[in-house]
Amino acid sequence: MKFTRLYNLLCLSAALVSGSLWAENLLGPQTAPSRPKNIVIMVGDGMGPAYTSAYRYYQDNPSTQEIEQTVFDRLLVGNASTYPAPVSGYVTDSAAAATALATGVKTYNGAVSVDTNKRPVPTLLELAKKRGMSTGVTVTSQINHATPAAFLSHNESRRNYEALAESYLNTEADVMLGGGQRYFSDKLIEQFEAKGYQVIKDAALLDGVTQPKVMGLFADVQLPWAIDEPEARRLSTMTAKALDLLSQNDQGFVLLVEGSLIDWAGHNNDIATAMAEMHEFAGAIEVVEQYVRQHQDTLLVVTADHNTGGLSIGTHGDYRWDSQVLRQVNASPARIASQALSEDEWQSGVSGALGFTPSGEEFSALDSARMQGEKVLTSQLKKLIDQRSNTGWTTGGHTGVDVQVFAAGPASSLFAGHQDNTDIAHKLISLLPKPAKAKPANAKPANAKPVSAKPVSAKPASVLPAEPETIESPKTEAPETAPLEAEEKAETTAQDIAAMNTSAQADVEAQAAELSEKMQSTASEPDAEEAFRQASDLLSEGAESQSAAPVSEVDNQD
Numbered sequence: 001m002k003f004t005r006l007y008n009l010l011c012l013s014a015a016l017v018s019g020s021l022w023a024e025n026l027l028g029p030q031t032a033p034s035r036p037k038n039i040v041i042m043v044g045d046g047m048g049p050a051y052t053s054a055y056r057y058y059q060d061n062p063s064t065q066e067i068e069q070t071v072f073d074r075l076l077v078g079n080a081s082t083y084p085a086p087v088s089g090y091v092t093d094s095a096a097a098a099t100a101l102a103t104g105v106k107t108y109n110g111a112v113s114v115d116t117n118k119r120p121v122p123t124l125l126e127l128a129k130k131r132g133m134s135t136g137v138t139v140t141s142q143i144n145h146a147t148p149a150a151f152l153s154h155n156e157s158r159r160n161y162e163a164l165a166e167s168y169l170n171t172e173a174d175v176m177l178g179g180g181q182r183y184f185s186d187k188l189i190e191q192f193e194a195k196g197y198q199v200i201k202d203a204a205l206l207d208g209v210t211q212p213k214v215m216g217l218f219a220d221v222q223l224p225w226a227i228d229e230p231e232a233r234r235l236s237t238m239t240a241k242a243l244d245l246l247s248q249n250d251q252g253f254v255l256l257v258e259g260s261l262i263d264w265a266g267h268n269n270d271i272a273t274a275m276a277e278m279h280e281f282a283g284a285i286e287v288v289e290q291y292v293r294q295h296q297d298t299l300l301v302v303t304a305d306h307n308t309g310g311l312s313i314g315t316h317g318d319y320r321w322d323s324q325v326l327r328q329v330n331a332s333p334a335r336i337a338s339q340a341l342s343e344d345e346w347q348s349g350v351s352g353a354l355g356f357t358p359s360g361e362e363f364s365a366l367d368s369a370r371m372q373g374e375k376v377l378t379s380q381l382k383k384l385i386d387q388r389s390n391t392g393w394t395t396g397g398h399t400g401v402d403v404q405v406f407a408a409g410p411a412s413s414l415f416a417g418h419q420d421n422t423d424i425a426h427k428l429i430s431l432l433p434k435p436a437k438a439k440p441a442n443a444k445p446a447n448a449k450p451v452s453a454k455p456v457s458a459k460p461a462s463v464l465p466a467e468p469e470t471i472e473s474p475k476t477e478a479p480e481t482a483p484l485e486a487e488e489k490a491e492t493t494a495q496d497i498a499a500m501n502t503s504a505q506a507d508v509e510a511q512a513a514e515l516s517e518k519m520q521s522t523a524s525e526p527d528a529e530e531a532f533r534q535a536s537d538l539l540s541e542g543a544e545s546q547s548a549a550p551v552s553e554v555d556n557q558d
């Protein structure tokens with residue numbers, strides 16, 4: 001046994017040396033990824049490729065021949081598939097997609113960082129916290145909506161908003177900014193204050209905040225549409241403040257920024273509102289891009305969780321998309337409709353808000369819609385804007401098309417080309433600092449696949465509220481990736497560039513598998529934990545992969 005281990009170690013060292021030489025030759029030392037101190041991950045909810053293309057034409061200056069690049073064109077590096085766990089088919093929801101991005105584990109639609117067996121899986125932000133980093137989220141939805149929730153917490157259903165809000169007490173997140181007042185009772189807010197949070201409900205007070213921890217709840221649910229308050233630039237303001245507060249930690253930070261309402265506008269098939277939300281999100285990306293330029297130790301990764309609405313740039317066989325129409329709309333259809341219903345002479349107000357005067361025929365359609373109430377009038381206004389701009393939609397839901405990946409800063413080359421959304425999490429997690437455990441100089445993680453251990457101490461779902469009827473019940477099946485494996489696998493992903501397949505890997509894997517098998521067949525739970533530790537230690541001896549840390553990380557997922 002001892003001899004085999006020694007042999008493995010030798011093989012592994014040789015492989016690492018040749019692997020890193022190979023990588024250096026291929027990539028050149030200047031492009032070799034280095035580890036960032038800070039990570040900012042930004043998610044455009046629902047922002048499929050048609051949105052970034054449409055935004056380019058929406059932003060195009062019509063007085064120049066050239067079509068100007070956007071921040072998305074500038075930062076594009078690759079794309080990502082978004083499919084959830086097989087039980088939910090090919091089309092993901094935001095919860096499963098955010099779970100994939102935050103944990104590297106595919107799960108069922110509706111799940112908030114729990115696997116298909118409803119067991120909590122550690123998230124990027126939780127792991128960062130455990131490594132002494134600061135964490136934050138800034139979003140335009142309520143802060144306990146699916147995407148931020150999947151980075152901060154765990155629940156078998158995204159619909160359990162109250163439980164998610166309460167669970168944030170235990171996240172130790174340093175900055176949480178967005179909407180959601182209705183989910184945070186006065187009593188709950190007192191508990192946050194008792195934990196040292198400054199809780200503010202007025203965005204104007206954000207300016208005066210100079211230290212974490214802060215929770216800002218600036219709306220009852222989501223923030224106002226950007227198209228209705230374009231000067232506010234709320235996401236940019238919140239993001240700049242979050243960067244300012246989080247960068248006070250010398251050990252670095254991980255920040256999630258979400259342009260949440262792109263998706264909401266997409267569900268509404270509301271192109272004018274969607275483009276304004278894109279502009280809001282693009283502005284926030286530019287804030288971070290600027291930060292990355294000034295802080296070269298900061299990695300920025302931007303992606304979408306999925307595509308929403310099946311947006312089509314041009315429709316009905318007509319080769320035309322009129323972005324000029326959209327640039328002139330200066331209020332959301334919902335707001336235009338509500339205004340029109342409160343006025344007798346509503347036509348001039350509608351023309352002013354749309355930026356064009358509808359034809360007689362268009363006005364009569366609006367008039368009959370107005371008589372049927374606000375909802376119907378809102379729909380008719382959206383239809384009119386679609387017709388004028390020649391915008392198409394295929395669904396009020398999500399679609400399964402791949403999304404794009406954008407990146408800047410150290411290690412951004414890791415995100416080039418095609419990847420799965422879970423790979424993004426694996427790469428980001430692999431870039432976190434190592435858990436506090438001495439490691440020998442020059443040792444690098446090998447390309448060894450860690451043992452597929454069952455999660456030994458993930459708390460069962462009993463602490464979680466009952467499943468709502470809207471969520472498809474996941475089948476009982478082995479999780480695709482156990483939580484422990486998720487992180488360990490992540491640890492190797494980034495290093496794959498340097499360390500290629502080796503016989504040592506096979507040996508380490510075989511030994512790990514042997515231990516794993518032994519553990520699963522004979523061990524009671526405490527024994528299983530011990531067996532896993534042995535397996536981990538074995539792996540870390542050869543491969544310097546993370547060992548005991550993930551165990552406790554799973555332990556703490558209450």
Ligand SMILES: [Zn+2]
Pocket residue numbers: 046094263264267308398
């Ligand atoms: Zn959605």
